[in-house]
Amino acid sequence: MPAQRLIRIELDECGDLPSAYAEADRAQAVTDLLAGNHFDPPGLKAGPYALHLALRDGRLVFDIRAADDTPLHALVLALGPFRRLIKDYAMVVESHEQAVQDGAQEARIQAIDMGRRGLHNEGAELLCERLEGRIGLDFETARRLFTLVCALHQRI
Structure with missing residues (x-):
């Protein structure tokens, strides 16, 4: 196993996710x-x-720690550049969940899921861009x- 990897990730617990689907999405991402x-x-x-991820005062905090939980470095990013993507992603996830509950046609569910993947890719590109030179x-x-x-x- 390469050393430059995450072995544990914790999210700041400031409330419940709005649905079981959103919680499953979070759990799958961690897994x-x-x-x-x-x-x-x-x-x-x-x-x-x-890695301990948190939101503080409108900022995204990457609290990087050693495997034994010794703090190593905290990196803070402005959340502003992510807000539109986060909002759009939440709407698409909600639409997907509703379509599944309503028994929508498979083609509609797949189209919504394609939109979700597109937003995922856009969010990943922005995250890579914002972390360039700070975290590979x-x-x-x-x-x-x-x-x-x-x-x-x-959760907020």
């Missing part, structure tokens, strides 16, 4: 993230790492982290 990721904060001792990520890690950022935002 997939821990199964395979690339997380390389330059200048820090070799990993693996634990692969695209799949960024996609899953974006899901968790959206989950955090839904």
Whole structure:
């Protein structure tokens, strides 16, 4: 296993997610993230790492820790550039959930899911861009982290 990876991720618990579907989306993102990721904060001792994600005063906090939970570095990003994508993602997830509950045609559900994947990709690209030079990520890690950022935002 490569050292530059996450072995644990924790989200700031400031409320429940709005639905079982949103909770399942969050849980799957964590499971997939821990199964395979690339997380390389330059200048820090070799990993693996634990990551505590939180929202504080309209900012996204990446609290990077050693495997034994020793704090290593906190990185703070403005949430503003992500707000539209987070809002759109929440609406698409809600539409998907509603379509499934209503027994919509499979084609409609797939179209909504394609929109969700597109927003995921856009969010991952923005996250990679905002973290460039601060944390090295692969695209799949960024996609899953974006899901968790959206989950955090839904809890406030």
